[in-house]
Amino acid sequence: MKIAMVASESNPLAKTGGLGDVVYSLSKALVKLDNEVMIVIPYYDSIQRLPNLDISYVTSFFVGMSWRHEEAKVYMTIIDGIKFYLISNQRYFARQHLYGDFDDGERFAFFTLAARELFKNINNIPDVVHIHDWQVGMFPCLVREQHDTFYEKTKFVLTIHNPAFQGLMPRSCLGDFYSLPQYLFDNGQVRFKDQLSTLKTAIVYSDKITTVSHTHRKELLTPEGGMGLDGVLKMREYDFMGIINGVDFDEFNPSKDPLIAKQYSLKDALEGKEENKRALCKELHIKNYKKPTFSIISRLTWQKGMDLAYKGIEFLLKRGANVIILGSGEYEYERRAEELRAAYPSQMAIYIGYNNTLAHKIYAASDFVLMPSLFEPCGITQMIGQRYGTLPIVRLTGGLEDTVVPYNRFNLEKASGFGFHAFNTDDYIASLVMALDAFNDMDVRKKLINNIMRIDNSWSKNANTYLDMYKSMFTK
Ligand code: GLC
Secondary structure: OEEEEEOOOEOOOEOOOHHHHHHHHHHHHHHHOOOEEEEEEEOOHHHHOOOOOOOEEEEEEEEEEOOEEEEEEEEEEEEOOEEEEEEEOHHHHOOOOOOOOOOHHHHHHHHHHHHHHHHHHOOOOOOEEEEEOHHHOOHHHHHHHOOOHHHOOOEEEEEEOOOOOOOEEOOHHHHHOOOOOOHHHHOOOOEEOOEEEHHHHHHHHOOEEEEOOHHHHHHHOOOOOOOOOHHHHHHOHHHEEEOOOOEOOOOOOOOOOOOOOOOOOHHHHHHHHHHHHHHHHHHOOOOOOOOOEEEEEOOEOHHHOHHHHHHHHHHHHHOOOEEEEEEOEOHHHHHHHHHHHHHOOOOEEEEEOOOHHHHHHHHHHOOEEEEOOOOOOOOOHHHHHHHOOOEEEEEOOHHHHHHOOEOOOOOOOOOOEEEEOOOOHHHHHHHHHHHHHHHHOHHHHHHHHHHHHOOOOEOOOHHHHHHHHHHHOOOO
16 A cells, blocks of 8 residues: 655654554555555654755645745655655744744744655655644645645645644635635534634545544543543544554564663563663762662653642652653643752752653663653653553543553552542652652562563554555445
């Protein structure tokens, strides 16, 4: 099958979060299953600065956006058998960051329109165009409403990674950016919360819709967890699936990981982790590496439950534990991390930003990884943690509920982390206390590490689920 992923980010070229991991690792798994996979992303400034990329020029064309025309220059590189098409435009993508600008709506409208033109320009018709999140949500609507015969046989799949970002913009953007008629707003097709929503539009026009875990699918179909999308998703319920993400087991493999101080596997996990912990604590100036070590590797945003996280961290620091934070996000959360570090300099280390090497070291060195998320469509950190024998402590929501069996003293045989349900400090701290107890009980600790390092969270199962879903669209 010929599959085109169209997204705003993808590893290993541009990544700010789990979206970038998934677009790439799913594509890699689909290539292994003998499919032809292309990924289309913007050619961000940060990609231009990457060393050793073998990039070739493909084509260029103008993209019409209402009364103006913007040039798209397209480049290509092949990584792991995947063809990456990079769409460049100085005005929109020569910036320091990927998102967060006042004109994001316009930038990604340009990108969506350019991606649509690209396949025509290179005369390559995908069987499936798989779009991800709000940025490229208008693709199927454009094709269907403008009766684009080039895509007549193509099917469209939308994956919702983060329903909190809905691509809301004034109705005028429908004409200004996308050259689509206003009646699509008036008749409700693209209207949401009285604005244009590219995410809602994608739900209406895609052939299939997925989100990244079973539990999150259920949540999205309810008024409490649907973020307003439950109504429109209900209408598409029979074309809406939950497929849990996998982890790139080649990149995240403690027995072969070149970025960590000492490689280890199931049989020498305790010693291996201890050695990594010793090295990392030294590097980060944490005094006592024998103490239980808790980490956060995350975007520092409200979605990730940072308010709760800091309350837990304070509790842990008072108990003498070590804490490491790697991430960036809302200023207030970055500032509070710094405040805590200043109060407990010998127990805590922070890195504001993203650093892949450090992330690997933290996974290998930590005893626990914290994810008290407010909502979590899937979550990858908990699964990478499990691969490295690092016990996740999670709020049981979305994908966290699907991937962590919380330890409760009676289920040692199958427990795979720690968990709590209600988003409040007491329940959270109760789960931290349980984790500290488990740390001190060597038999329990060993058994839990053994359980989690045996879990197969690779793409081996679910890349096939995606493939079956793609195929099902052609056998009606
Ligand atoms: C988003 C979600 C996260 C998910 C990731 C990849 O970042 O918040 O839960 O794991 O997308 O699908």
